[in-house]
Amino acid sequence: MSFLASSSLGPLASAYPLSPTMLRHGMAGHPLLSFEALAEAALEMPPQFVERRIAHAVNGGEFAMDRSDDSDAATVIRSIRSRGNWVMLRFVEQLPAYRDLLDGLMDQIGPAIMPATGPGLTVRGFIFISSPGTLTPFHFDCEYNILFQIAGDKHFATYPPAPPWLPHDRHEAYYSGAENLLPWNDAYEEEANVHHLRPGDALFVPFASPHWVKAGAEPSISLSITWQSRWSQSVGDAMRIDPILRRWGLPASGVPAWPRASKWRSLGCRMARKARLL
Numbered sequence: 001m002s003f004l005a006s007s008s009l010g011p012l013a014s015a016y017p018l019s020p021t022m023l024r025h026g027m028a029g030h031p032l033l034s035f036e037a038l039a040e041a042a043l044e045m046p047p048q049f050v051e052r053r054i055a056h057a058v059n060g061g062e063f064a065m066d067r068s069d070d071s072d073a074a075t076v077i078r079s080i081r082s083r084g085n086w087v088m089l090r091f092v093e094q095l096p097a098y099r100d101l102l103d104g105l106m107d108q109i110g111p112a113i114m115p116a117t118g119p120g121l122t123v124r125g126f127i128f129i130s131s132p133g134t135l136t137p138f139h140f141d142c143e144y145n146i147l148f149q150i151a152g153d154k155h156f157a158t159y160p161p162a163p164p165w166l167p168h169d170r171h172e173a174y175y176s177g178a179e180n181l182l183p184w185n186d187a188y189e190e191e192a193n194v195h196h197l198r199p200g201d202a203l204f205v206p207f208a209s210p211h212w213v214k215a216g217a218e219p220s221i222s223l224s225i226t227w228q229s230r231w232s233q234s235v236g237d238a239m240r241i242d243p244i245l246r247r248w249g250l251p252a253s254g255v256p257a258w259p260r261a262s263k264w265r266s267l268g269c270r271m272a273r274k275a276r277l278l
Helices: 006-015 035-044 073-078 096-117 168-174 230-247 263-274
Strands: 021-024 050-054 085-090 121-130 135-139 144-151 154-158 193-197 201-205 211-215 220-228
Touching (some): 006 021, 006 096, 096 230, 154 201, 168 230
Antiparallel strands (some): 021 201, 050 085, 135 211, 154 193
């Protein structure tokens, strides 16, 4: 089966790692990505990696878990059209068949990303099953991401990974365990780069790019494959060590600008872990 269309490798290589770009794929009919297959996968996965959240969230608000009844995730997925829910299967690579699927994807993606950032590290898979109209509120993810639209459609709005959309304190706090939701300003609506994804479309989302996502009028299935690079790992090290440096009265340098990586802060982060300061 064709995963990422071969015609998309050039655009991905040109845009990566800093610019969002639309791509094409051939997974819309994949047997592992049907509603029924995902209901079965939800039963196989450890419960802590299956999340059920509300569909009526707003930008700047809470994306709350839904505990309105005791329905299991498989039941919710099978009736997602009428449920008013968003379900995420986190780290689907735990299931061997989905691990094989992700491996196949990375085999195709690798040649496009290797020249810029080296091999994809810490590859993870997420599957989102959304009721019609579900809004995933404004947030950021500290990985590179390609989202593959499998069923239904979505509007996916991206922003540069910089203030005011991504405040530095929120970025830094994430690495200390804070949530990844972001404050919202109504002016951001007009500043969005909105991508309309239909089955067969995919979107590359740069590292830490803030975004919000709204499902269309039909139930939606999306697959995200995420990865790190040596540079993105160095950003995480900087975000972890900078608060310690400030407490010691030492200068903190902020987010390393691509493609610079702060090797001494990465070393400091490893030393801080050994000293149990992190």
